[in-house]
Amino acid sequence: MIIYLLLSETHAGSNGEDKMDDRLPYNEIIDVCLLAGKIMLQNGAETSRVEDTMVRIAAAFGCGESHSFSTPTGIIFSLDGMHPASKLIRVSQRSTDLHKVTLVNSISRSISNKEMSPEEAYIRLKQIEKAGMGYPMWVQVFAAFIASGCFLIMFQGQWSDFIWSCIAGAMGFSCLLYLHWLLEVRFFAEFIASLVVGLVAMFFVQIGVGSNLDTIIIGAVMPLVPGLLITNAARDLIAGHLVSGLSKGADAGLTALAIGAGISAAFVFL
Amino acid sequence: MIAQLITSFIASAAFGVIFNVPKNSLFQCGFVGMLGWILYFALVENEINSIIATLASAFIVAVISQYFAKRYKTPITIFNVSGIIPLVPGGLSYDAMKHFVGNDFYVAVQLAAKVFMLAGAIAMGLIFAEVMNQLVTKYNRRKVRLRS
Numbered sequence: 001m002i003i004y005l006l007l008s009e010t011h012a013g014s015n016g017e018d019k020m021d022d023r024l025p026y027n028e029i030i031d032v033c034l035l036a037g038k039i040m041l042q043n044g045a046e047t048s049r050v051e052d053t054m055v056r057i058a059a060a061f062g063c064g065e066s067h068s069f070s071t072p073t074g075i076i077f078s079l080d081g082m083h084p085a086s087k088l089i090r091v092s093q094r095s096t097d098l099h100k101v102t103l104v105n106s107i108s109r110s111i112s113n114k115e116m117s118p119e120e121a122y123i124r125l126k127q128i129e130k131a132g133m134g135y136p137m138w139v140q141v142f143a144a145f146i147a148s149g150c151f152l153i154m155f156q157g158q159w160s161d162f163i164w165s166c167i168a169g170a171m172g173f174s175c176l177l178y179l180h181w182l183l184e185v186r187f188f189a190e191f192i193a194s195l196v197v198g199l200v201a202m203f204f205v206q207i208g209v210g211s212n213l214d215t216i217i218i219g220a221v222m223p224l225v226p227g228l229l230i231t232n233a234a235r236d237l238i239a240g241h242l243v244s245g246l247s248k249g250a251d252a253g254l255t256a257l258a259i260g261a262g263i264s265a266a267f268v269f270l
Numbered sequence: 271m272i273a274q275l276i277t278s279f280i281a282s283a284a285f286g287v288i289f290n291v292p293k294n295s296l297f298q299c300g301f302v303g304m305l306g307w308i309l310y311f312a313l314v315e316n317e318i319n320s321i322i323a324t325l326a327s328a329f330i331v332a333v334i335s336q337y338f339a340k341r342y343k344t345p346i347t348i349f350n351v352s353g354i355i356p357l358v359p360g361g362l363s364y365d366a367m368k369h370f371v372g373n374d375f376y377v378a379v380q381l382a383a384k385v386f387m388l389a390g391a392i393a394m395g396l397i398f399a400e401v402m403n404q405l406v407t408k409y410n411r412r413k414v415r416l417r418s
Contacts, residue, residue, distance in 0.1 A: 043290075044289070044347070045345065045347065046347060049345060049347075096288075096289050096290060097289075097290040098289050098290055098291045098292070098345070098347065098348050098351075099290050099291065099292045100290075101345050101347070101348075102292050102295075102344050102345060102348065105343075105344065105345050106343070109343070134290040135287055135290060139287060140287060140288055143284035143285070143287035143288050144284070144288060146280055146281075146284045147280070147281045147284035147285055147288070149277075150277035150278070150280045150281035150284070151277075151281055151356075151360070153273055153274070153277040154274060154277050154278055154281065154307065154311075154356060155360070155361050173288075214364065214365075214368075217364060218360050218361045218364045221360065221364070222281075222355070222358075222360055223285075223288060225355065225358055225360060227285065227289075227351050227354060227355045227358060228289055228347070228351050230354070230358070230389070230392075231347065231350050231351050231354050231396070232347065234392070234393040234396050234397075235347070235350075235396065235400075237393075238393075238396065238397050238400050256363070260363065260367040260370075263364065263367055263368075264367055264368075264370065264371040267368070267371045268371075
């Protein structure tokens with residue numbers, strides 16, 4: 001409600017005072033908007049949030065009429081009014097870092113509250129873009145380790161298999177991280193990671209320490225599941241962003257297929 | 271049941287770490303995931319169809335995520351993702367895959383169809399929650415407007 005009021009106020013303001021319009025730093029505003037959108041899109045925000053944030057930042061800086069079109073691979077942003085201008089930005093690398101999304105979100109909130117100038121916002125956004133916000137590698141692998149074991153219990157596995165599922169899950173996940181860093185082809189990384197999960201689980205069952213192969217594999221494969229893609233695809237489709245929703249859905253489907261293929265390939269070795 | 275509560279909490283929070291969720295939101299992530307999973311688990315234990323159970327838990331997860339997102343002023347995705355993860359039909363898709371590999375296509379296609387139904391149920395749960403959220407905000411906005 002407050003934001004709605006703000007939007008309508010700034011809009012009225014920019015229409016009423018055309019003289020002021022000339023002094024607005026249009027290029028900087030576009031740069032700030034695009035940078036904010038780029039960081040969000042690269043780190044796993046849903047499309048509607050990206051577009052909404054960009055339009056709101058522009059409105060807070062006094063450009064009431066702006067348009068943003070974003071797909072998973074690029075953003076087009078344009079300002080209307082006295083000085084129409086458009087810019088395109090290409091997003092080629094995507095990862096998952098929701099902390100950065102949260103930070104950009106709070107910056108956009110303080111811009112909306114008029115607490116930040118375009119230059120200041122740009123510097124802050126650049127800092128966020130460069131910073132390595134994520135948890136350290138070993139913490140992530142440890143999280144995958146614990147999650148695998150917990151999923152084993154949730155899927156009615158035995159406690160005696162707990163540690164084996166943990167180890168298989170951690171090995172699969174570290175394999176995924178390594179291959180993501182090494183290769184450009186994401187699906188191949190997921191394929192190999194789930195193959196490793198399957199082989200490690202089979203090894204444990206073969207040497208007699210693990211008892212139930214199925215539950216060990218299901219638990220250990222869970223850290224590879226493209227959960228963020230699935231939820232984002234659903235949310236984008238709900239919000240009517242058909243292009244992004246469908247392409248993210250296809251991405252999630254392909255990832256799931258790669259994981260399935262990896263596990264099936266492991267069964268061939270059995 | 272207690273083991274389920276604890277493991278689902280830890281698993282959801284661990285997924286938060288994998289997705290690089292901010293540290294101070296991890297607890298809420300675990301909580302959302304735990305609630306969704308326990309609802310699902312209890313419904314399935316009482317022999318309710320797993321599709322309905324998934325739909326109901328996805329709905330609850332999304333509603334609580336919306337509450338948390340408003341309360342802590344963070345993007346809703348953070349809570350949604352961790353809550354949805356336990357509901358993903360990993361076991362069923364594994365079974366389907368196993369039957370595909372074993373050339374048992376009749377069973378495999380049946381299982382795959384069920385996986386699609388469950389995935390659809392998750393999406394429908396999210397949609398219902400979103401619709402309800404919009405209705406509530408519209409209603410509140412109208413009340414504010416009438417007062418002023």
